[in-house]
Amino acid sequence: MTTVDNDLDPVAPSAIEGERLSAPSGHLPRGSRRRSRRAGGFTPYALLTPAIIVLAAITGWPIIQLVITSFQEFGRAQVFGAPPAFVGLENYIDVFTDPVFYGVLIRSVVFAAACVVITMLLATLIALMMTRLNKVFRMVLTVGMLLAWAMPALTATIVWGWMFDTAYGVVNYVLVNWFGLEEFHQHSWLIDPLSFFFVAGIIIVWGAIPFAAFTLYAGLTQVPEEVIEAAQLDGAGAFSRFRLIVFPYVKPIFMIVAMLQVIWDLRVFTQIFALQDIGGITSETNTLGTYIYQTSIAGGDFGQGGALAVITAVLLMSISIYYIRQVLKEEEL
Template identity: 80%
Template sequence: MTTVEPALETAPSAVEGERLTAPPGPDASRARRRRGGLTPYTLLTPAMIVLALIVGWPLLQLIVTSFQRFGRAQVFGAPPEWVWFENYADVLSDPVFYGVLARTLIFSGVCVVVTMLLGTLIALMMMRLPKGFRLLLSVGMLLAWAMPALTATVVWGWMFDTAYGVVNHVLVNWFGLEQYFQHSWLIDPLSFFFVAGIIIVWGAIPFVAFTLYAGLTQVPDEVLEAAQLDGAGGFKRFRLIVFPFLKPIFLIVTILQLIWDLRVFTQVFALQDIGGIRALTNTLGVYIYQTSIAGGDFGQGGAIAVITAVLLMSISIYYVRQVTKEEEL
């Protein structure tokens, strides 16, 4: 009895001591974060140096060039003349720039909306398809995603060709639309951007569909089944359960698509070579090329590029902030 009583007497005090222990405060969590010391920064240093050389140095040169009068003579060795903000003033006072900017924003916005809508529908369809059909659809989308942008543009340009395009052939011979006999899709700016939008959306849908499909597989089935038993239809389940659950993924994918579509170049430039009118179909990427490389005014082209970079950087900062908020939650 004497050997047991001390244990019985000390046990409550130990339990009471544990109950009186306060949970670790924010200072303890901060100390745990700092426990790594300089090791994370040391490991990141090589990558930061490479990133500064690959991205930082060309960006610095671009900014310097935007403050200079830099033409073809300077390319061959003539010293550039510093004009400071004159290039920016010329760009921001040019109505052509605002027309190109508005055209780019509208075109990118439409492409993003259509891409997100179709990508979401395909991701939902992949959840319902049998395994064999889902695999076949995945392979097809991977092939579309892996195809180079220039190759895809050339193929789609053949399909919309005025004389031999399969699109005109189908519309005339299958649907009896005689007005599309040898119809030129690329001359009119509206139909030009319709074709360019098809190419861009076609190449971007696989990324959206695969990303959202991966998120859909993580939605709890029991929550969806409970909502279905309560009488919620498919659209209501998506609006009240699926979309809130995948909201961070939708936000990130949408911002990435907007950034990529704002800087699109290959598809528009290649279609212009096939038959489009450059002055009526330029987007920001093509306009920078036309001003600097083709026009020989690298200073003004650099100013347009810096303005575009600021626009994309603003969207990127918003994207990073949203990602940081989601990680904190």
């Protein structure tokens, strides 16, 4: 009788591997189960626990207090110690039955959509241009965008406000003296709501482009050059190469950046508030951020202001969840 040593049998290793692959998940070899436990276990949860605790302490508790306040009558008297009264859904009913809220909401959504579209379009063009520039010009452009991005929003708004000033602004001077447009002599850009949001949009887009452009440029550097060259040899034009090859590579990054821009532009506050203080009409130029401020802090109705803040937070969370689901679907394809 002859015995065959499995160590010498060339079929044995593949057979063993086949048994491992075909074995049910509940009957994995002992070594595989040990490696599986070692790869996961409680380590990820232990590492995340400190961050979750800090996040809950810094963000969670204020959010809970905000939700509680939204169900209370909380005015200036309560700020100085008077007990708040529970009013149930009254604050939310007041918000949803107020036509001013819907005007502010529509204005905020349209303004944010316009800013996001322009920001993403210009950022994509700048990112594509950065891939074509030589090292020196790319460095100059990078430094310039970093300076624009590093400038505080309030400082940038004040500078742009001076540029669009009625009497001494350089924009009116150029339009009148260089282009002969006399209708812009002593023109007030902030009185009219349409021109007000034009100025605000320039400031917001100008400050948002650097982040979007840098992020998209980082994604573009990961696109394989050989794939683009092969498409070029096949006769694909620049737009076709971007649409069919480049954009699918950077689409997840593009969607994440667009999601962040939507969230930032919907809750924009500093630029709108500063321009209103310079000369804009508050009632005609309020967005969600400034409307919450005018209702709660300036108006003293913290209960209704809390309801507005909760509604805005739910809106932003809904948009975020939608975009996250879209990104996850793209990764599964």
